[in-house]
Amino acid sequence: MHFKVFKNTVLLFVMVAISCAGKGGNGTVKNEQVNEIPKQVQDDDKIIVGANRTQVYLPLLKGKRVGVVANQTSVIFRMTRDERQEAKGYNHLVDSLLALNVNIKKVFSPEHGFRGTADAGENVKDGIDIKTQLPIFSLHGTHKKPTAEQLDDLDIMIFDIQDVGVRFYTYISTLHYVMEACAENNVPLIILDRPNPNGNYVDGPTLEKQHQSFLGMHTIPLVHGMTIGEYAKMINGEGWLKDAAKCNITIVEMQHYNHDKTYSLPVRPSPNLPNDQSIALYPSLGLFEGTNINAGRGTEFQFQRYGAPFLDAPHYTFSYTPQPNFGSKYPKHQDVLCYGEDLSEVKAERRFTLEYIIDAYKNSTDKSKVFNTTNFTKHAGTEKLQQQIQSGMSEEAIRASWQDDLKAFKKIRSSYLIYD
Structure with a gap:
């Protein structure tokens, strides 16, 4: 392994x-x-x-x-x-x-x-x-x-x-x-x-x-x-x-730090973030926490894979079965074979993407099972994202919808930065 x-x-x-x-x-x-x-x-x-x-x-x-x-x-x-x-x-x-x-x-x-x-x-x-x-x-x-x-x-x-x-x-x-x-x-x-x-x-x-x-x-x-x-x-x-x-x-304050520096942690920040790969993917795969899709909890590859029994088996060549382990006593779909994608070996860029959650929704055999709406809204911070994904909007179009908010936040953020 x-x-x-x-x-x-x-x-x-x-x-x-x-x-x-x-x-x-x-x-x-x-x-x-x-x-x-x-x-x-x-x-x-x-x-x-x-x-x-x-x-x-x-x-x-x-x-x-x-x-x-x-x-x-x-x-x-x-x-x-x-x-x-x-x-x-x-x-x-x-x-x-x-x-x-x-x-x-x-x-x-x-x-x-x-x-x-x-x-x-x-x-x-x-x-x-x-x-x-x-x-x-x-x-x-x-x-x-x-x-x-x-x-x-x-x-x-x-x-x-x-x-x-x-x-x-x-x-x-x-x-x-x-x-x-x-x-x-x-x-x-x-x-x-x-x-x-x-x-x-x-x-x-x-x-x-x-x-x-x-x-x-x-x-x-x-x-x-x-x-x-x-x-x-x-x-x-x-x-x-x-x-x-x-x-x-x-x-x-820290010394010799800036926002572009990479940083590897000596200790897990939480039980289900075991390595750099999981932390880089966490912003994107963390959205699965508001769905009925497993994001690797109950495996040794937390936030480095996703899957569910209702994802399309012919579309996905990867499968795994979540089991209780350190940090996840009751993982989603415990003891049930899940079909999905393994991301543990991809080059995980430090970025946020919707490609994984859009892919999972598109390739679900029962789309009514994907979202836990209330919880997903809490994670997304808005009802719009679920609606956009369900309507079939592209990632590019969805991303365009939040650019004005990002621009406004970055202006506010700049007043509080300590490091370059």
Whole structure:
């Protein structure tokens, strides 16, 4: 089986004593094994992520009671190019800061949980971190927004989560609610910026206000082309928080990053994005989440294939059977043979395309089975896209229909960019 994996990213030495932090999070080996992408080499080792710039933000934490919004991607890189071939090249942010005597009081976790093992959309419960004994409060369960009580004993918050630049990828919704809670409770927020692996372009339909949900809270295109730090500036600047409140944010910027740089992640950003191929294809194949077509969940090639039992078998030469696995306890069409297309070996450009979903609709033996309309609208951000596909419009014609919205967004976006 040929399976491409992330290239391990190494950015610089972190001059801190964190030898005790070799395992991160709750210290369970099982969870590290499913998240870690080992012993590969990053194309560009000059990018310095915000988390690594400890000299910038450690003074802001001195004497403060700290809360951290984090998951398995919240890491500080620590190895040289030679050393990383023999060992994991990073430590978890929480473990690292504790080793530096930062007074972390609690952790808040987004969708997929603190260790990143929960299914998409699965409610995550509050708990205790096994290794550090810190309380963990879920922001994807009973509450999507930190409560006033949870923030009452905090002086400052840190947000450090790796995003992939797609509107329905819910980490930016978590960012919104964290900023809103911090604004309401006068808690400053430090944002440790990270690259957007799909940050080189802006594309797709723009969300309409009547279709706002946790899968899309703001009137932005499907692919927004911004880092977490840039996006936080936009949330503040556009008055998107409740009552147009402003969050007191400090963005720890990256060094040597621009939007055209490619970036390979050392850790899965979520259970079903296992490699660069899946992340590049995710903006396009993510639309299948709003249909009854499987997008590779329940296989080892998540978001690198699509299929369903009602797609035309003679048209497709590829088939597979989804089975429960890490990150997908109940995949669509579990134990049922699905016909479709394998994209794991194609050269996945960093772009958004409708070709796959249009192809699947055209080659469905029962078109009434394709769309889960309400869910598809939440993902697309508009009812128009489903209607356009069903009416037989070409991709070129559909794309033309959202160009004015893209032009308007790009003008707004330009005011908030930190990087070229």
